[in-house]
Amino acid sequence: MKNVLDRNRDMAARVRDILSARGIRMINMISSPGAGKTSLLEVICEKLSGEIRMAVIEGDVATDRDAQRLKKYDIPIVLINTGGGCHLDSNSIDIALREFDLHSLDVIFVENVGNLVCPAHFDLGENFKLALVSTTEGDDKPIKYPMLFREAGAVVLNKTDLMDCSGFNRQTFISDLDNVNSQVPLFELSCRTGEGTDAFMEWLKLSISK
Amino acid sequence: MKNVLDRNRDMAARVRDILSARGIRMINMISSPGAGKTSLLEVICEKLSGEIRMAVIEGDVATDRDAQRLKKYDIPIVLINTGGGCHLDSNSIDIALREFDLHSLDVIFVENVGNLVCPAHFDLGENFKLALVSTTEGDDKPIKYPMLFREAGAVVLNKTDLMDCSGFNRQTFISDLDNVNSQVPLFELSCRTGEGTDAFMEWLKLSISK
Numbered sequence: 001m002k003n004v005l006d007r008n009r010d011m012a013a014r015v016r017d018i019l020s021a022r023g024i025r026m027i028n029m030i031s032s033p034g035a036g037k038t039s040l041l042e043v044i045c046e047k048l049s050g051e052i053r054m055a056v057i058e059g060d061v062a063t064d065r066d067a068q069r070l071k072k073y074d075i076p077i078v079l080i081n082t083g084g085g086c087h088l089d090s091n092s093i094d095i096a097l098r099e100f101d102l103h104s105l106d107v108i109f110v111e112n113v114g115n116l117v118c119p120a121h122f123d124l125g126e127n128f129k130l131a132l133v134s135t136t137e138g139d140d141k142p143i144k145y146p147m148l149f150r151e152a153g154a155v156v157l158n159k160t161d162l163m164d165c166s167g168f169n170r171q172t173f174i175s176d177l178d179n180v181n182s183q184v185p186l187f188e189l190s191c192r193t194g195e196g197t198d199a200f201m202e203w204l205k206l207s208i209s210k
Numbered sequence: 211m212k213n214v215l216d217r218n219r220d221m222a223a224r225v226r227d228i229l230s231a232r233g234i235r236m237i238n239m240i241s242s243p244g245a246g247k248t249s250l251l252e253v254i255c256e257k258l259s260g261e262i263r264m265a266v267i268e269g270d271v272a273t274d275r276d277a278q279r280l281k282k283y284d285i286p287i288v289l290i291n292t293g294g295g296c297h298l299d300s301n302s303i304d305i306a307l308r309e310f311d312l313h314s315l316d317v318i319f320v321e322n323v324g325n326l327v328c329p330a331h332f333d334l335g336e337n338f339k340l341a342l343v344s345t346t347e348g349d350d351k352p353i354k355y356p357m358l359f360r361e362a363g364a365v366v367l368n369k370t371d372l373m374d375c376s377g378f379n380r381q382t383f384i385s386d387l388d389n390v391n392s393q394v395p396l397f398e399l400s401c402r403t404g405e406g407t408d409a410f411m412e413w414l415k416l417s418i419s420k
Contacts, residue, residue: 032242032243032244032324032326032347033242033326033347033348033351033354033355034242034344034346034347034348034351035347060354061327061354061355061356061357062353062354062355062356063350063353063354065350065353065354084327084331084357085327086296086325086327086328113327114242114326114327114354114355115296115325115326115327115328116242116243116324116325117271117294117296117323117324117325117328118296118325118327118328121294134244134346136244136344136346136347136369136372136376137242137243137244137245137346138243138244140273140275141243141244143272143273143275144243144270144271144272144273144275144324145243145271145272145324146271146272147271147294159346161375162346162372162375162376165371165372165375166346166372167402192377
């Protein structure tokens with residue numbers, strides 16, 4: 001296991017060098033299955049694809065369903081099917097990068113495999129990890145799955161429109177998240193209704209242009 | 211990896227022998243984080259703990275929150291914290307079994323780590339895997355995470371009370387599940403409202419008494 005992680009770290013450093021030399025940012029999106037990674041990418045494409053040159057690496061255990069959902073935005077997409085594998089690694093990112101024209105990109109979004117545990121352990125060469133969690137999963141995720149939230153550069157709480165009918169306790173969530181990572185910015189939004197997405201887009205644009 | 215799986219399979223056979231010799235059934239509950247494994251256990255405890263002698267093995271990456279939620283039912287519980295590990299293995303089950311009085315049990319429920327990918331690969335010595343999925347995760351889970359649904363002895367679709375406001379397409383879900391596993395029984399229910407839980411309890415009692 002140590003060997004695997006060491007090799008992954010070395011390749012992540014290489015990916016980071018390649019992207020940094022071209023001024024491209026990379027954001028590693030991690031969440032449980034169904035928390036809304038693809039939905040958030042749809043909102044990002046709709047709101048920002050006119051002003052920011054973006055590409056997506058889609059990681060999935062099986063099928064191309066998420067990639068299909070993004071096709072209409074006419075951005076470069078590379079699909080990685082892990083064939084049962086529970087996370088992306090930096091080697092698969094290195095290979096995926098060869099499919100893009102790196103001279104014409106500002107940012108690459110990586111949609112990791114839907115899994116709140118394993119992807120948190122694997123550096124892909126990203127600038128930061130974006131942790132997504134949805135209100136319908138319950139308010140206890142930061143404290144029960146602390147690795148990801150400790151490492152995240154930002155947290156998005158999705159499905160705020162379902163907060164009340166899910167019995168989600170916002171104060172518990174915020175207080176637990178603060179205990180795990182008191183520095184991380186939190187964005188509460190609903191990809192379905194659009195509520196809260198503008199504030200996140202403003203922050204995202206800033207973080208991409210840095 | 212093959213070595214790890216081989217050793218896990220051997221120990222799972224040992225666990226299966228131990229339980230089978232005492233007429234104890236074991237059910238391995240697997241789902242995404244927040245789909246409702248603990249909530250379903252609460253319903254099971256409330257409805258069946260008077261007539262069936264049950265115990266729970268709680269698998270969690272961190273914290274004892276789920277075990278705490280079940281404490282009020284006065285059943286034997288063993289907590290396994292994986293310390294970042296993404297699934298339970300048969301060795302940890304073998305160790306946990308030593309904490310129970312195996313002469314006074316009909317069934318052991320194992321609540322696996324919240325993860326739709328890795329736990330599907332590890333036989334724990336269970337009689338069957340119970341796959342849980344909730345409507346709020348979206349209708350595409352069986353086709354996107356097929357390993358678990360292919361292996362499952364039963365599927366529970368939880369949070370039916372949130373089906374409409376989640377935009378969940380029931381026909382898509384059922385048709386995808388049928389493509390992945392046409393034999394598996396499906397129970398649609400809501401742990402919150404109780405809707406559909408009686409039919410599942412009847413089936414569960416039968417499957418335990420077999």
